Structures are given as structure tokens and as C-alpha cells.
Amino acid sequence: MAETLEMEVETLNGPDNNERESKIDLPKATVSSDSSSSDSDSDEDNSDLKLGTLEKEIAENPSSYDIHVQYIRVLRKMGDIEKLRKARESMSALFPLSPKMWQEWAKDEASLSDGSEAFDAIVELYERGVKEYLSVPLWCDYINFVQEHDREVSQCTPAGILKMRDLFERALTAAGLHVIEGSKIWEAYREFEQAIFFTIDDADSGDKTKQVQRIRSLFHRQLSVPLTNSRSTLLAYKLWEVERGSTIDVNSDDCDGLPSHTKSAYQKAMQMFNDRVQYEDQLSQCDSSETERLKHFMTYIKFEESYGDPARVQILYERAITKFPVSSDLWLSYTRYLDKTLKVSNVARSVYSRATRSCTWVAELWIRYLLSLERAHASEKEFSAVFEHSLQCGFSNYEEYLDLFLTRIDGLRRRISLPSELEDGLNYALIRDTFQYASEYLSSYLKNTDGLLRLHSYWARLELNLGKDLVAARGVWESLIKTSGAMLEVWQGYIAMEIELGHINEARSIYKRCYSKRFSGTGSEDLCHSWLRFEREFGTLEEFDQAERKVVPRLEELQLYRSQQESKSAAASATPKEDPPAKNSSQKRKLGTRVTELQSQSKRQKNTAQKTIELGKITGENDADHKSNEAIDAEPNEASNVSTFPDTVKPDTTNEQIGDHLSEGGKPLVYTDQCTAFVSSLSLQANEEHLREFFSDSGGVTAIRLLKEKFSGKSRGLAYVDFSDDAHLEAAVAKNKQKLLGQKLSIARSDPKKSQKRGSFGSSNARGRGRGMPSGSERGVAMVSKESLGVSKESATGNAPPSVSHRRGGHVQLLGKNTFAMPRNVARSLGGSSNDQTNEANDDKPKSNDEFRKMLFKN
Secondary structure (H helix, E strand, O other): OOOOHHHHHHHHOOOOHHHHHHOOOOOOOOOOOHHHHHHHHHHHHHHHHHHHHHHHHHHHOOOOHHHHHHHHHHHHHHOOHHHHHHHHHHHHHHOOOOHHHHHHHHHHHHHHOOOHHHHHHHHHHHHHHHHHOOOHHHHHHHHHHHHHHOHHHHOOOHHHHHHHHHHHHHHHHHHOOOOOOHHHHHHHHHHHHHHHHHHOOOOOHHHHHHHHHHHHHHHHHHHOOOOOOHHHHHHHHHHHHHHOOOOOOOOOOOOOOOOHHHHHHHHHHHHHHHHHHHHHHHHOOOOOOHHHHHHHHHHHHHHHHHHOOHHHHHHHHHHHHHHOOOOHHHHHHHHHHHHHHHOOHHHHHHHHHHHHHHOOOOHHHHHHHHHHHHHOOOOHHHHHHHHHHHHOOOOOOHHHHHHHHHHHHHHHHHHHHOHHHOOOOOOHHHHHHHHHHHHHHHOOOOOOOHHHHHHHHHHHHHHHHOOOOHHHHHHHHHHHHHHHOOOHHHHHHHHHHHHHHOOHHHHHHHHHHHOOOOOOOOHHHHHHHHHHHHHHHHOOHHHHHHHHHHHHHHHHHHHHHHHHHHHHHHHHHHOOOOOOOOOOOOHHHHHHHHHHHHHOHHHHHHHHHHHHHHHHHHOOOOOOOHHHHHHHHHOOOOOOOOOOOOOOOOOOOOOOOHHHOEOOOOOEOOOOOOOEEEEEOOOOOOOHHHHHHHOOOOOOEEEEEEEEOOOOOOEEEEEEEEEOOHHHHHHHHOOOOOEEOOEEOEEEEOOHHHHHHHHHOOOOOOOOOOOOOOHHHOOOOOOOOHHHHOOOHHHHOOOOOOEEEOOOOOEEEOOOOOOOOOOHHHHHHOOOOHHHHHHHHHOOOOOOHHHHHHHHOOO
């Protein structure tokens, strides 16, 4: 939902509201003036065009609050009542409507409809409106509508009077404690009862007396509530008592002549009002910001909580959320108070329902909603509906989805464990299906995490305790091993279950399967020692000897591997830094050696890879699964630090420059842009959340990288958006030229191959990720061009090879005559010439050692 909820509604209720209400009626007779007719036709054409555009936008992005508001505004202006009704119903199904929008809806229907069926429909609209947010004006409109259009009420029949009194009492419960506006409902209630008094025949003294007592009771109740106009209410009460024959002094400000209980209640109410005046004044300040007003509300709420009246605290929370409907912290605080203090299940369920519609993205609200339903003993149908709805919301990470699944399973387990709470069709099969659903939903995103281990260990335990199925419990662990077998804790949990059940042989077989696997840290050694301890405690001497014959060689292999790694690290740290290039004639011979080293670089890389393969053989991996886990084991989580997310989840991305993205090893991340959209012409105020919401209808967003200036950190108006597949990417590219934050975007598929073609010509004004650098370094990877392998005259002079700092953190050395990045006069001063460059470019034949030597010593 948009943050501008109230601002959009204010637009609907602006100065031209009366004009719009008049246009809701069917069109009147046409005006005879030609100019007026042409202007009208032009307005209708513009409205139709705008209407078609809005309908298309709603179809593409139905979750946009602002588009729904604009669509309703246009339909209301055009007077298309059928489309207007459908538009309002569609919007109310997605978002809670503001009180002013409910007022407009009810008034429009009242002006167009008549009859009992229309009356019931409008009453239903008012009922829906007063349940969304607290609004005294909406309650007053509701009361006035019933008084004017309900025949039983207008004719003062007994049934009509009871109906009206019930409505007034509901209004007082909802808004009667409102310090500023609550007196409006009290006064309307008194006026209604006084009107009933005048309809009673004077001969019926009994009914007259009862009615007088009812009106007096209303006065006493109102005087006991801290309201803004309590003094004027006291004066009105005195005048009313004087009319009844009392001798109270009307001109005095004190409570002389009033009943003692009324006097004390009024004095207490005035003291309470004086204690709250400062808080009400802070809320009414027009120059304060939204943040300051929210802080004032929270301070006011804390004061009311310390006072200890739950009804007053609740109505203050209702006032706050009416002003700030999308404040998740406010909803969380409100629901927490209801759960811990008020503890009224029906009230809590209603508030949770509104909270999850206003802040759908807050997983904690959904979790506590499920717990509230369980406390209220809700039906399984309601449980399932709320849970399924929650899974459609976009939470920030998959841990929140895991908590949601576990909350659902916890509730099912508790209800199944209580025979008195069992319902038809509620059995363990439902828990198993929920576990299976959770595993399929989360396994690919929580691979090798404690969260997935927690889910499956819980599942296996319930299969044993509730399902009474050992085979199913073992199947749970086996399925977890397939996805997260690189975690030592997974194998330990599986073994612990078998040992707890007394299945020693099964536990031993698991040890035999996993002892040769490689785990992060000292996990492999720990597992070997654990097997030996297991055999000491449960096995025979023969079984212990057999385990020792397997474990000891494995421990030696691991020790050898670690010693080799440590020696390599020590050698690398002890290697001295390269000496600076000498500025004498001996440098000439060193240059020839440097060229040879550059040419043999691929051979060294090949030898290094071969040594790595031979070192892997030393570790003696016997299990077939080891090859698939080797990359994960060597550097934990290195192979899986980039994951894909569906469009319902917001991945954890940063706003850093692309060149600043580093992997865990300190190396720049390489992006292939196989399924990426390049977005330009971005507003400088746009951030990742704006882009994510803009592409939410396309779906499939996996990552967003917003380009920023290196030193100032300001946005450059460019971004890369990665998608899960080509279908989502094509849908995103189709949004080209659409506006975001009032600025049209340019969206195209990112094609690094084109950038490489441009970069190969050394174009200094090439646009894109290289910013004029060769495209080989486009993702933060510095590469040496083919020209840099040559040897030039400048090298022979003993000068150090020039280099430029790459903006993504690397360095590119410019060897030979690569002078594309320097002015011509500087290139000439270094000894180069255009003829030399032409000759060198045309010389494709490799030179022998003698030719190199002659070239170097020619001068």
C-alpha cells in the first residue's frame, strides 16, 4: 500500500468534491452552445483515454494503491456507476479504504438508489466502513442515514427505537471516549432521546418518567467522560434540570445542586482532561511532521497505558492507526497490547485481520495472527485460509517463511494432541503435508542452513511421536542429506535419533557412510573421533578395532592435508615483495625474462590446477557424493553465496557500486548478465525498493544493483536488474518508457558482447559498465590485452611500465605501445611515433630469441 494513503484521499475530497458529486448523476440535457459542446466532447475523449490507460495499468499492476485511487476518481467524475462499484469493490478486497472513501461511497449510493434493498446495501457499506478505521464523522453519517431513511426509526416504533439505541451504544463504544470528537455522538444520542420524549403522550406519566430518567442518565454518563466541551455539557444539563423543575443555579460554574456521585464523576473527568490537554495539543499541531506526530501518539499511548484503562488505550491506538495505517511498528505494538493486556479474542482477531491487510509484508503480524486464531479456537478452515494467504505475501527473507511454516505446524500439533479439540479431517496427515510443502518451498533457498536442519529434525521427531512411522522419519533425514549433506550437524542429528531409539547397527552404518566426507573446519576430525567414542560406548572390541582401522588413516590424511595448507600459507606470507625496477642498463635483460613469464602464464595456471587435483586425491575421498560436495567443503558457503529469489521475496542486496562487490575471498564478483535488464534515465531519488515495486508485476527479480558515484555515493541514474528467466526479463523490457517517480525509464536487455565489441576498439567515449575501459574488465576483472605482450622501445629505456587504476578496484598495466589512454604529445615524448605503431601492428610474425635480442640492443 502506498505511503500517501491520506494524501490521495484528500485529493478525492478536495474543493471540487461538490462538482464531482453532481457529475455522478446521469448526463443532463446537452448545451446548445457549439463551443460548450466541443469542450465537452474533448473532456470526454480525454477521460476515456485516461480511463483506458488506468485500466491497463491496473491489469498490469493490481497491487498499486495509487492507481486504484486515480481510477475511482476518473470513474466518479464520468458518472459510470457500474464500473465505479466494481472498482471500489476490487480495491476494498485488496486494501482497507480510508473513512473518507467510505463516506463518498455510501453517499454516492444513497443519491442513486431508493427502496428497502438499496437501504440494506448502504447500511452494509457503513458497517464495513466503521470496521476498517475509527472515524467519528463516518459514525455520524451512519446514524443520520438510518434516522432519515429507516421507516421504523422515523415513525418511532418500538422496534425502530431499539434499533437506534443499539446503534448509538455501538458508536459510543467505538468512539465515545474520543477526547476531541466523542461529544458529537453523545449529543446526537441525547437529541434522539429528547425527541422520543416529546412523542410520548402527557397522559402516560410512567413512560414520561422513564424517558426523563434515561435522558438524565445520558447526561451523567457524558459528564463522567473527559471531553473537550464538558463545561458546555454541564451548562446544558443544568438548563435541562431547571426545565424539569429543579432549583439549580444555572449561572454558577460549580456543581452545586448536582447529585454527589455525578459531582465527583465530573470533577474526576475534568482532572483527567487537564492531564491529557498537553498530549492533544501536540497531536493537533499543524506544522509538525508525520514522524513527530507518530512519536507524539506513542508518548500519549504510553501515558494511557500507565493510567491503566484498556478502553482508553485501545481507542487511542485506533486513532493512531487511522492516521498512520501502514506503520508496521504501530500495528505490532497495538496487537501486542491486545494479546498481553486486553485478551479479548474477538477484538484481537479483528485487529489482526486489519493489520495484515494494511502491512502484508510483515511476517510477525501473520505469525501472531495464527496464534490469535488458535487462542480463539478458530476453525481449521479459517486457519488454512489465513496461512495460505500469508504465503502469497513478499517477506524480506526465507527465514520468515520458515517461522510461518513452523507456527502453522505448532498449532496443528497442539490441536491434534488434545482429543477434545479434534475436528473432522484433522489428523497427522495434515501435519505431514505441511512439512512436505515447507520442504519443497524452502529447500533450494535454505540449503546448508540451520533453519532447514531445524525443520527436518522437527519433522522426523513428529513422524516418530505422532505418526508412529520409523521409516518415514528415516526418509526425512535421507532427504535432508541429499540437499544439505555437507553439514556435519545433519549427520549428527541422524545418528543421534538412531542411538536414542537403540538402533546401534543403523547408527554404525551411518558413521561408515559419512566418516570419509569432508566438512568445514574441524568437522571431519570431530566426526572420526565421535565414531570412536560411539564404538567405545556401544560396540564390541572387534567393532572398535574395525572402526579404528578406518578412522586412523583418515585422520592421518586430514592432518597431512592441513599441514600442506599451512606450509603453503606460510610460504606465501614469507615471499618478499618485488623490488622496484632498476634504472640502469641491467633492466634490459630483465625485460626479456618478463616477456617470457607473461607468455608462459597459461602453462603455470595449468600446472597449478593439476597440483590441486593431485592434492585432492591425497585426501582419500571414498564416497561418491564427495565430488559434488568438494567445492562447498573447501570454502564453506563460497559456492552458494549468491542465490536466486522468487518475485515474492526481497533479496538482501546493497546499494554499493557494482565495482565494490567482492566475494568472500576478496575477489570481485563476476556478473555474466545472461538474464539482466539495463535501466537508465532513473530518477536520482529512486532506490532498490522503488525498482522492486516497479518490476513487481513482471516478477522474477533476483537481484538489483544500483550504480552510484564512487566518492559522493550519489545515484548515477543507472541500474542492473537480474531476473530468474527470459520470460520475466521480456516482461520487464516491455515496461520500457513507463514512468517511475515521474520520470520515463529506458529499459533494455543487457548485452555484454556489444560492450566487448566496442571496448576492443579502445573507444574512450564508450558508454556502459566499462566507462571507456576495455570490456574485458567490465565486471571488476582486470585483463591484459594482446598488445601488452609486446616489447617496445620505451621498455628498453628502463622506465617502469605505465599503469592505470581501474575504477572497479583492479589495475591494468599498459605494456609496449598502448598509448590509447594518453595525449599524443605525451606518447611522442615516450619515444613512440605513428610510424612505429603502424609497423608494429603489421608485424604479426613471432620473433625468435635472437631477433628479440637484436631489437633490444639495436640502440
